[in-house]
Amino acid sequence: MRTEVVLRVVGKLLIPFMLLFALYVQFHGDFGPGGGFQAGVISAAAVIFYGLIYGLPAARRLVPDGVVETLVALGVTIYLGVGFAGLALGGNYLDYFVLHRDPVEGQHRGIFWIEIGVLITVAGVMLKIFYMFAGRGRGGDPGP
Amino acid sequence: MMAALTIAIVVQRNLFSVVILSGVYSFLMATVLVALDAVDVAMTEASVGAGISTVLLLGALYLCGGEEAKPMQRPLLPLVVAVVIIAALVYGTFGLPAFSDPQAPFHTHVIPRYLNEGPKETGVPNVVTAVLASYRGFDTLGEVIVVFTAGIGVIALLRPRRKGDKEKRK
Numbered sequence: 001m002r003t004e005v006v007l008r009v010v011g012k013l014l015i016p017f018m019l020l021f022a023l024y025v026q027f028h029g030d031f032g033p034g035g036g037f038q039a040g041v042i043s044a045a046a047v048i049f050y051g052l053i054y055g056l057p058a059a060r061r062l063v064p065d066g067v068v069e070t071l072v073a074l075g076v077t078i079y080l081g082v083g084f085a086g087l088a089l090g091g092n093y094l095d096y097f098v099l100h101r102d103p104v105e106g107q108h109r110g111i112f113w114i115e116i117g118v119l120i121t122v123a124g125v126m127l128k129i130f131y132m133f134a135g136r137g138r139g140g141d142p143g144p
Numbered sequence: 145m146m147a148a149l150t151i152a153i154v155v156q157r158n159l160f161s162v163v164i165l166s167g168v169y170s171f172l173m174a175t176v177l178v179a180l181d182a183v184d185v186a187m188t189e190a191s192v193g194a195g196i197s198t199v200l201l202l203g204a205l206y207l208c209g210g211e212e213a214k215p216m217q218r219p220l221l222p223l224v225v226a227v228v229i230i231a232a233l234v235y236g237t238f239g240l241p242a243f244s245d246p247q248a249p250f251h252t253h254v255i256p257r258y259l260n261e262g263p264k265e266t267g268v269p270n271v272v273t274a275v276l277a278s279y280r281g282f283d284t285l286g287e288v289i290v291v292f293t294a295g296i297g298v299i300a301l302l303r304p305r306r307k308g309d310k311e312k313r314k
Contacts, residue, residue, distance in 0.1 A: 033183035125295030132302040133203035
């Protein structure tokens with residue numbers, strides 16, 4: 001796998017565009033199809049792609065395990081935090097109208113942060129599951 | 145075509161082709177969803193069903209080998225259970241309103257409000273996003289927590305042993 005020149009070059013070319021597309025799906029989710037779930041999966045897929053081509057240790061160097069585990073929890077925390085922000089500003093839990101003077105603007109803000117939280121958690125979980133599956137069998141017992 | 149694929153998946157004994165066929169199935173499902181105008185769902189199906197889960201299943205295959213084990217006994221009881229459940233579900237579909245009936249409850253309950261007021265109230269042109277993140281914020285919170293719990297579960301089950309254990313095994 002390590003000597004596949006074509007794969008390595010194509011991978012290097014494509015991965016930035018995959019990440020860019022993930023961001024597009026994330027922030028264009030208000031206007032077209034897309035949103036946090038899809039963008040999270042796509043950005044995790046970009047890193048998984050990298051891991052498949054360059055080997056798992058390279059991917060682990062790029063996005064270490066500790067970072068991934070932090071991301072998993074951070075996303076949920078952001079989502080919950082948006083809820084509590086609404087509560088602190090005098091609305092109901094997960095009420096976005098109070099996040100800004102203009103209710104519509106407040107909605108925008110709430111949805112934006114919630115989608116960010118979804119993105120972070122989904123990307124983290126997908127990446128972590130891939131690390132776990134791919135990392136098994138190489139360390140202790142090699143597969144059959 | 146999808147029915148043919150499903151039969152192929154069931155009959156096939158080589159797990160590698162099963163994984164690839166289920167990826168193909170996901171892509172077909174995504175095209176069906178696009179035809180039904182559910183672009184958001186189609187996108188999720190294509191990226192999760194065909195992309196990530198294929199990679200994960202291939203990873204699992206790498207660990208457990210490529211041939212399906214022979215079943216222990218003839219699967220007669222499961223067959224009976226499956227047939228009964230299918231009959232019950234088909235019977236249940238007769239109670240549903242006709243396809244694209246404008247008087248169906250889900251066309252008259254909250255959907256008109258979401259469609260008419262959603263863009264005005266949230267300022268978000270994509271109704272799916274508006275409903276998902278704003279009107280149904282609690283449901284989405286639940287979904288995120290489900291994903292989070294799945295991740296935590298996998299970490300708890302598959303996390304490599306502590307350093308002491310590793311040295312012992314060596």
